[in-house]
Amino acid sequence: MTRHDVVVIGAGNAGVSLAARLLRVGAKDVAVISPDRPHLFRPLLNYVAGGQATLSELTRSTASVVPAGCTWIRDRAVAVHPDEREVELGDGRRVGYGDLVLAPGMEEDLDAVPGLAAAMRAGWSLTAHVEDQAPALWEAIDGMTRGRVVFTIPPEPSPCGGTALKPLFLAADLWRDRGVLRDMDIHLVTPFSDVLDVPFVDGELSARLGELGVIVHRQARVASVDHGECTVTLDGPTGTVLDAVDLAVVVPPYRGRAWLEPLARPGTSGLVDVDPETLAHRSAPRVWSLGDAAAIETRSSGGALRRQVEILADNIARSRLGQSLRRYDGYTIIPVTLDRRRLLLAEFDRSGAQAPTTSLVDLTVPRRALWLFDRYVEPVLYFRALLRGRLIP
Ligand SMILES: Cc1cc2nc3c(=O)[nH]c(=O)nc-3n(C[C@H](O)[C@H](O)[C@H](O)COP(=O)(O)OP(=O)(O)OC[C@H]3O[C@@H](n4cnc5c(N)ncnc54)[C@H](O)[C@@H]3O)c2cc1C
Numbered sequence: 001m002t003r004h005d006v007v008v009i010g011a012g013n014a015g016v017s018l019a020a021r022l023l024r025v026g027a028k029d030v031a032v033i034s035p036d037r038p039h040l041f042r043p044l045l046n047y048v049a050g051g052q053a054t055l056s057e058l059t060r061s062t063a064s065v066v067p068a069g070c071t072w073i074r075d076r077a078v079a080v081h082p083d084e085r086e087v088e089l090g091d092g093r094r095v096g097y098g099d100l101v102l103a104p105g106m107e108e109d110l111d112a113v114p115g116l117a118a119a120m121r122a123g124w125s126l127t128a129h130v131e132d133q134a135p136a137l138w139e140a141i142d143g144m145t146r147g148r149v150v151f152t153i154p155p156e157p158s159p160c161g162g163t164a165l166k167p168l169f170l171a172a173d174l175w176r177d178r179g180v181l182r183d184m185d186i187h188l189v190t191p192f193s194d195v196l197d198v199p200f201v202d203g204e205l206s207a208r209l210g211e212l213g214v215i216v217h218r219q220a221r222v223a224s225v226d227h228g229e230c231t232v233t234l235d236g237p238t239g240t241v242l243d244a245v246d247l248a249v250v251v252p253p254y255r256g257r258a259w260l261e262p263l264a265r266p267g268t269s270g271l272v273d274v275d276p277e278t279l280a281h282r283s284a285p286r287v288w289s290l291g292d293a294a295a296i297e298t299r300s301s302g303g304a305l306r307r308q309v310e311i312l313a314d315n316i317a318r319s320r321l322g323q324s325l326r327r328y329d330g331y332t333i334i335p336v337t338l339d340r341r342r343l344l345l346a347e348f349d350r351s352g353a354q355a356p357t358t359s360l361v362d363l364t365v366p367r368r369a370l371w372l373f374d375r376y377v378e379p380v381l382y383f384r385a386l387l388r389g390r391l392i393p
Pocket of ligand 1: 037077163291302
């Protein structure tokens with residue numbers, strides 16, 4: 001059996017950034033457990049669905065993102081044995097740890113919506129949240145000149161679920177420019193009582209949806225879909241059935257990884273039971289979690305990881321020195337394109353209070369510069385700085 005000082009499970013945004021940060025602040029023996037799968041910069045998926053990016057722009061090999069100086073264990077984790085301080089791998093081997101960081105993200109729960117898996121296979125239901133569907137979603141949107149389309153915002157937890165508005169606004173803007181918007185019947189299903197329940201941007205988003213003629217179903221979720229009958233059934237207060245649907249852009253519900261269930265917090269759809277402020281597991285010593293996998297009591301996002309990575313790397317060192325731990329305030333972001341050239345940014349903390357990164361300019365006002373930053377600058381910062389453990393405010 002091998003043993004490493006710090007073992008990180010998952011080579012996504014959270015795992016790679018954290019491993020790189022640990023090495024940068026002096027850790028000597030860091031291992032990342034990850035199968036050899038493509039690494040994705042997921043925020044660009046919405047732009048793939050909007051015809052503004054390609055899959056190849058957001059995809060790298062895991063080999064190219066695992067930081068130099070870090071051991072890459074090319075397998076998947078299947079269980080954690082906290083009493084023995086060991087992780088079990090798919091091939092039956094075990095890896096011992098000094099500290100363990102759980103960063104395997106969430107998984108789609110297609111079975112939670114009857115009919116969804118079959119509708120996705122048939123290509124009638126598509127989403128940017130599933131990478132191999134994003135190009136097909138763009139093709140469907142690009143080819144439509146009339147019909148009924150249903151978009152959804154997923155219930156929490158979800159990976160930056162609010163950004164599911166991006167494909168809707170990008171598509172509607174395209175249809176308007178082509179002069180076919182009036183022949184489109186666009187519906188948005190949101191689990192929130194307003195658009196996102198982020199009060200300082202909901203007004204702007206509602207107004208834009210109104211201008212585009214989008215019918216918004218609030219406090220509603222997709223209960224089932226039937227691609228044979230072309231129906232989307234909602235389970236909100238009205239129990240609406242949307243029929244004659246031509247395209248269902250349904251983001252699946254998400255849950256934590258099933259194999260981490262023994263370390264999950266009840267009532268969180270399987271997210272890892274950390275103290276949301278220190279990111280330390282509440283009962284398993286020397287176990288930590290961050291990113292989409294962790295029950296951090298705020299909405300997940302890659303932007304949130306900018307803060308979590310710094311704090312967790314510090315907290316691992318501090319806990320070893322017996323020092324008090326730093327606290328994460330739940331900072332997170334939701335970037336939303338309002339059309340094909342403007343974007344607004346909602347930044348807030350765990351209490352829902354606005355938490356802007358700058359006071360020089362109001363980022364909640366839709367701006368072309370913000371769209372350019374989100375579409376073109378963020379991917380560069382991600383691959384060149386964040387994944388290399390550099391801090392960005
Ligand atoms: C369509 C979409 C758009 C988004 N847009 C934005 C945005 O605009 N802005 C923003 O800030 N955030 C956005 N996000 C959210 C952001 O991408 C996630 O919050 C971020 O990727 C979370 O990183 P993570 O490492 O926790 O999880 P992931 O990125 O899911 O990575 C988890 C990794 O763990 C690996 N893994 C899984 N199981 C195992 C196992 N058993 N053993 C070992 N490894 C395992 C996976 O292969 C994966 O590589 C978006 C997400 C999506 C899906």
